[in-house]
Amino acid sequence: MFQSTSSFNNRSAKPIASAFLAGDIILGGLFPVHHKGIGEQPCGEINTDRGIERLEAMLFTIDEINRDPSILPGIHLGASLYDTCARGTYALEQSLEFIRASFYSLDTSEFVCSDGSQATAKLSPTKVTGVVGGSYSTVSMQVANLLRLFKLPQVSYASTSASLSDKTRYDYFLRTVPPDTLQAKALVDIVQEFNWTYVSTVSSEGEYGSSGIDYFQQEARAKNICIAANVKIPAKSTNATFDRTIRDLLEKPEAKVVIVFVRIEDAKGLLDAATRFNLTGQHVWVASDAWGRQDAPVKDNQLAAQGAITLELQSTPIKTFESYFQNLNPRGNKRNPWFREYWEAINKCSWKENKYTSTSRNIRYCTGAEKLTRKITQQEGKVQFIYDAVYALAIALDTMQKTLCPNTTRLCRAMERIDGERLLKDFLLNVSFNGKCLIELY
Numbered sequence: 001m002f003q004s005t006s007s008f009n010n011r012s013a014k015p016i017a018s019a020f021l022a023g024d025i026i027l028g029g030l031f032p033v034h035h036k037g038i039g040e041q042p043c044g045e046i047n048t049d050r051g052i053e054r055l056e057a058m059l060f061t062i063d064e065i066n067r068d069p070s071i072l073p074g075i076h077l078g079a080s081l082y083d084t085c086a087r088g089t090y091a092l093e094q095s096l097e098f099i100r101a102s103f104y105s106l107d108t109s110e111f112v113c114s115d116g117s118q119a120t121a122k123l124s125p126t127k128v129t130g131v132v133g134g135s136y137s138t139v140s141m142q143v144a145n146l147l148r149l150f151k152l153p154q155v156s157y158a159s160t161s162a163s164l165s166d167k168t169r170y171d172y173f174l175r176t177v178p179p180d181t182l183q184a185k186a187l188v189d190i191v192q193e194f195n196w197t198y199v200s201t202v203s204s205e206g207e208y209g210s211s212g213i214d215y216f217q218q219e220a221r222a223k224n225i226c227i228a229a230n231v232k233i234p235a236k237s238t239n240a241t242f243d244r245t246i247r248d249l250l251e252k253p254e255a256k257v258v259i260v261f262v263r264i265e266d267a268k269g270l271l272d273a274a275t276r277f278n279l280t281g282q283h284v285w286v287a288s289d290a291w292g293r294q295d296a297p298v299k300d301n302q303l304a305a306q307g308a309i310t311l312e313l314q315s316t317p318i319k320t321f322e323s324y325f326q327n328l329n330p331r332g333n334k335r336n337p338w339f340r341e342y343w344e345a346i347n348k349c350s351w352k353e354n355k356y357t358s359t360s361r362n363i364r365y366c367t368g369a370e371k372l373t374r375k376i377t378q379q380e381g382k383v384q385f386i387y388d389a390v391y392a393l394a395i396a397l398d399t400m401q402k403t404l405c406p407n408t409t410r411l412c413r414a415m416e417r418i419d420g421e422r423l424l425k426d427f428l429l430n431v432s433f434n435g436k437c438l439i440e441l442y
């Protein structure tokens with residue numbers, strides 16, 4: 001049984017949308033379904049690059065595990081997935097849904113109504129056993145600070161900031177991707193490979209950009225690579241910010257190579273400014289995984305971006321996910337509450353079921369016959385890491401169940417309330433993949 005749910009948190013009347021799959025054990029998930037909003041708006045446009053496909057990758061993996069008789073054979077895995085809007089504070093609010101059940105008492109004896117009748121439990125919040133996500137390091141950090149208080153293991157599939165390796169601060173945080181210390185080394189290797197010795201750097205202020213570029217500069221200096229301009233892009237940036245960045249780079253014309261360790265939105269801002277300055281080929285951009293294989297920065301900036309070298313983490317596309325994802329359709333995909341919005345954005349059409357909708361001439365209505373056609377090489381670069389994260393939790397839970405409940409394939413008394421500390425230390429950290437996943441937990 002599955003449903004897309006809306007629940008009301010106790011601070012606002014705004015319903016919280018989530019994708020929910022019922023199950024005996026529920027895994028939480030956090031995905032940047034929408035981009036950050038502008039101004040006071042927490043959420044912006046649907047994230048057609050790194051949101052829906054990743055969320056569907058988790059649902060797909062859970063379906064696959066539930067069909068696999070060798071993992072949790074007597075237990076149905078469920079999910080409770082939320083949108084982070086790529087924003088730490090918003091993600092924190094959504095993550096409260098994961099722990100509300102920890103406070104929720106099913107014993108309604110304390111709920112006596114004024115007429116003496118007995119209140120009944122209306123909504124028993126779903127307790128999750130582990131959380132997959134988030135994407136952005138800034139999101140994962142804020143969420144990790146909350147989940148650790150409730151001993152909830154968290155496995156990110158995309159957060160690469162080196163700070164998250166500090167287990168004195170993030171003791172319940174794991175990830176299926178390598179830290180940026182390795183990405184910084186890779187960037188230095190590229191610079192050395194081309195015998196470049198004088199480069200400029202551009203980085204986004206904030207955890208990902210600042211720590212990533214610091215590691216690069218440490219590695220570069222150790223290899224006698226000199227840093228020309230070292231430009232920081234503030235969190236709240238405008239076109240003028242990026243114009244200033246380009247001017248700073250142009251003041252060091254000998255440094256043709258620019259190391260770019262910025263958020264995806266800043267990569268687009270930088271190239272938009274390069275286009276405004278009619279820069280075509282003056283610089284060789286060498287960028288980290290935020291730019292990676294994303295189209296957004298390069299769209300409309302092909303001349304300014306030509307010759308760029310961008311890093312994406314090495315991953316293997318999940319072939320079976322391709323047919324699953326390409327066959328999704330809003331009519332059939334009711335468990336993902338954001339899929340229709342995604343479909344409209346991808347197909348540039350409006351999905352209206354309301355038969356009284358105005359027949360405005362300038363709206364192209366979706367027919368439902370559109371297809372998410374693409375080649376497998378276009379599979380989002382971190383889908384494998386989501387697959388790995390879900391399997392890591394599932395294999396750990398399977399081993400825990402076989403250890404604590406040896407006489408049954410179902411949940412026994414010892415797993416009625418799953419001990420997150422034991423799940424993490426005795427099982428998750430000892431997960432070994434039998435060919436299912438190729439990446440260690442970092």
Ligand SMILES: N[C@@]1(C(=O)O)CC2(CC2)[C@H]2[C@H](C(=O)O)[C@H]21
Nearest residue numbers: 135136137158159160161208290
């Ligand atoms: N590696 C990232 C991080 O924040 O740790 C850099 C990024 C901000 C652009 C997001 C990438 C992604 O979601 O694939 C993460």
